[in-house]
Structure formats: C-alpha cells, structure tokens
Amino acid sequence: MITPAQTLTLLAAVILAAGVAALVWLSLAFVARVAPRASCLMAGANAAAALSLTLHALRGVLPDTLTYRAGDVLALASFALLAVAVSAILDRHPTWKPATAAVLAAAGVLALMPYDGDLRWQARIVNFGGAALTLAAALSTWRRLRAADGRRTPAGLSLPLFLIAALMTVRGLETFLNPGRTPDMRLPTEFNLAFLWAALVLTLLQNATLAFLVLMRLILRIERLLERDPLTDTLNRRAFDQALDHAHAWLRRGRGYALVMIDMDRFKQLNDTLGHAAGDAALRQMVRELQPCLREVDRFGRLGGEEFCVLLPDTDIAGAALVAERMRALVHATPLRWLEQDWPLSASFGIAEAQRDDADGAALLARADQALYRAKHQGRNVVQA
Numbered sequence: 001m002i003t004p005a006q007t008l009t010l011l012a013a014v015i016l017a018a019g020v021a022a023l024v025w026l027s028l029a030f031v032a033r034v035a036p037r038a039s040c041l042m043a044g045a046n047a048a049a050a051l052s053l054t055l056h057a058l059r060g061v062l063p064d065t066l067t068y069r070a071g072d073v074l075a076l077a078s079f080a081l082l083a084v085a086v087s088a089i090l091d092r093h094p095t096w097k098p099a100t101a102a103v104l105a106a107a108g109v110l111a112l113m114p115y116d117g118d119l120r121w122q123a124r125i126v127n128f129g130g131a132a133l134t135l136a137a138a139l140s141t142w143r144r145l146r147a148a149d150g151r152r153t154p155a156g157l158s159l160p161l162f163l164i165a166a167l168m169t170v171r172g173l174e175t176f177l178n179p180g181r182t183p184d185m186r187l188p189t190e191f192n193l194a195f196l197w198a199a200l201v202l203t204l205l206q207n208a209t210l211a212f213l214v215l216m217r218l219i220l221r222i223e224r225l226l227e228r229d230p231l232t233d234t235l236n237r238r239a240f241d242q243a244l245d246h247a248h249a250w251l252r253r254g255r256g257y258a259l260v261m262i263d264m265d266r267f268k269q270l271n272d273t274l275g276h277a278a279g280d281a282a283l284r285q286m287v288r289e290l291q292p293c294l295r296e297v298d299r300f301g302r303l304g305g306e307e308f309c310v311l312l313p314d315t316d317i318a319g320a321a322l323v324a325e326r327m328r329a330l331v332h333a334t335p336l337r338w339l340e341q342d343w344p345l346s347a348s349f350g351i352a353e354a355q356r357d358d359a360d361g362a363a364l365l366a367r368a369d370q371a372l373y374r375a376k377h378q379g380r381n382v383v384q385a
C-alpha cells in the first residue's frame with residue numbers, strides 16, 4: 001500500500017537534488033570559473049526543474065495560475081535549458097533557437113488551454129515536449145562524442161539523457177493508459193512512485209555525467225595547450241621529444257620510423273624586409289600547406305624558430321624522401337602574399353631513417369639535422385638524406 005507521504009517525500013527529494021545541483025553548477029560558474037556559460041545554463045535547468053516541481057507540490061495551496069500554468073512552462077523551460085547547456089558543453093557556442101522556439105510554441109498553446117478539470121493534454125504537451133527536447137540533446141551528444149576521440153569521453157555518457165527522454169515519454173503515454181486519472185505526481189500510485197524514483201536517480205546521474213564532461217573537456221583543452229606551439233598549432237618541442245621517445249621505444253619492437261627536418265630558407269631576410277608579422281604569417285602558411293601531406297599517425301612539431309620536424313611512423317628512407325619532396329614542392333609553389341606583394345618561399349629538408357643501433361631518438365634527430373645542413377649547403381630548396 002503506497003501512502004501519499006511516500007510520493008511527497010520522493011518529490012521533495014527530487015526537488016532537493018535539483019536545487020543542490022543548481023547551487024553546485026552556480027559555484028562552478030562563479031567561484032571556480034569552470035565553463036561559466038555551460039555551468040550557468042545547467043544551474044538554470046536545475047533551478048527551473050526544482051521550481052516547477054515545487055509549484056506542482058503546492059497545487060491547491062498557492063493560486064492555480066501559478067502552480068499549473070507557470071509550473072508547466074517552467075518544466076518545459078528546464079528541458080530547453082538542459083538542451084542548450086548540452087550544446088554549450090559540446091560546442092562552446094550554444095544553439096538557442098530550436099529550444100527557445102519549442103518552449104515559446106508550447107507556452108503559447110498552454111496559455112490558450114483552460115486549466116480546469118481534465119489536465120491530461122497539458123501534461124502530454126509538457127511530457128512529450130520535454131522528451132523531444134531531451135532526445136534531441138541526447139542524439140547530438142551521442143553523435144559528437146562518437147566523432148571525438150572517445151577514449152576518455154565515450155559516447156555512452158549520453159545514456160542518462162536518452163533515459164530522461166524515455167522517462168518523459170512513458171509519463172506522457174501513461175495519460176493515455178489511465179484516461180480517468182488527473183496527472184498528479186503526488187497521488188500515491190505505483191506509477192508515480194516508480195517515476196519519482198527514476199527521476200531522482202536520473203537527476204543525479206545526468207548532473208554527474210555532464211559535470212564529468214565539462215571537466216574532461218577542460219582537461220583535454222589544458223593538455224592541448226600544454227603540448228602545442230601557440231603560433232603554428234604544431235607540437236611544441238617538449239611534446240615532439242615525447243613522441244620521438246615513444247617512436248624509438250617501438251623501434252625495439254620492430255616498428256621503424258623516419259624523420260623529416262624542415263627549415264625555411266632565408267627567413268631572416270624575410271623578417272628584416274617585411275617585418276616579424278610577415279615572418280609569422282609565412283610560418284603559419286607553411287604549416288597549413290604541409291598538414292594535408294601527413295597521415296593521422298604522423299607527428300608535426302616545431303623545434304624552434306623556423307625549424308620544424310615531422311615524425312613518420314612505419315616509414316623508411318624512400319618513403320620519407322617522397323613525403324619531403326612533396327612538401328618541398330608545395331612550399332615553393334605558393335609565395336607569401338603580404339601587403340599586395342608576393343614573397344617567394346622555400347624550405348630545405350633533411351631526412352633520416354631510424355636504425356637499430358641508434359641509441360635514442362636524439363641520435364636520429366642529429367642525423368636529420370646533418371642532412372638538413374647539407375641541403376642548405378647545396379643551395380637550399382632541396383631534400384637531402
């Protein structure tokens with residue numbers, strides 16, 4: 001036998017969970033300054049949910065317009081804010097339009113409907129509307145996480161959103177199965193008890209998963225900043241050395257690799273004539289042009305100044321020569337366009353293949369550097385082994 005106290009206690013627990021979650025997200029936004037926009041949106045989604053459920057619990061106590069109409073619009077707003085928050089977490093540019101349009105349309109329809117007697121159609125609009133908004137958010141989360149490198153942010157993290165969409169659908173469908181009953185979460189029914197338990201668990205789970213996603217994306221961003229050269233977005237020296245150590249460790253297990261060392265020609269002259277900004281633009285242009293020559297497994301690093309190096313796993317000297325020659329031709333083919341004038345660009349290349357008796361990656365780097373030195377002495381704009 002289910003008592004009204006049971007459903008009311010559970011309803012209070014869901015309100016409390018959403019309220020606490022709102023406060024945690026607010027402190028993430030304003031105290032820790034972690035993903036402020038997404039955190040504010042999540043705080044808003046939880047606060048709207050807590051307020052809407054509170055109004056639901058106070059039906060018959062406060063004026064009906066407040067507890068019914070405003071409560072329903074707030075419930076829809078909480079799902080819309082959740083959908084926008086998810087897009088802010090995933091893209092950092094939240095998409096407001098579809099969610100806002102859905103809430104405005106639903107609020108318009110609710111405003112026209114009479115709130116007396118049978119409230120099943122109002123409940124269907126809120127539940128199916130909420131389910132649709134959450135399903136859209138779940139699908140975009142799943143697609144985005146699947147497209148990303150999913151080792152630390154697997155697509156399964158979208159599961160709580162799918163479950164919330166399913167829960168709201170079930171609640172909407174229940175109004176068809178029990179046509180005689182006014183939809184009220186406080187009624188002591190088995191369905192309400194199960195629904196409120198599920199709502200409590202999913203509120204906690206969804207907030208925890210999205211907080212994990214926010215923190216994981218922050219960590220990935222910091223890691224990226226730590227390993228990238230800010231001007232060209234290639235690996236910085238430290239990250240490239242690590243990649244080199246890694247490749248050299250694999251050499252002992254039978255997987256070879258080669259290096260292509262790249263140095264822009266007469267770069268000082270370019271800087272002195274057109275200025276440092278033009279030099280920077282030339283470096284960025286060269287990197288942009290060379291990226292398409294590389295495979296996903298290749299590592300492109302800036303060793304310093306105008307000197308770069310590409311690490312090519314599973315590649316011998318003939319393969320490295322082919323890649324380097326393609327790169328040389330590309331750099332030479334496109335001059336730097338600067339202040340309405342063209343400045344011819346070229347680079348010299350030194351290549352070397354890892355040998356089993358190379359003590360470490362630095363030994364191979366030294367050989368590639370010697371080859372580059374020979375390329376410069378041959379008159380530049382050539383590849384040397």
Ligand SMILES: Nc1nc2c(ncn2[C@@H]2O[C@H](COP(=O)(O)OP(=O)(O)OP(=O)(O)O)[C@@H](O)[C@H]2O)c(=O)[nH]1
Binds near residue numbers: 267304
């Ligand atoms: N614009 C710009 N210049 C840089 C950067 N880092 C190093 N340089 C400049 O790159 C120039 C390198 O000059 P050098 O080492 O003489 O080489 P080079 O003029 O290319 O001569 P060769 O390599 O022999 O063809 C120096 O003038 C550095 O100040 C950078 O990030 N941006």
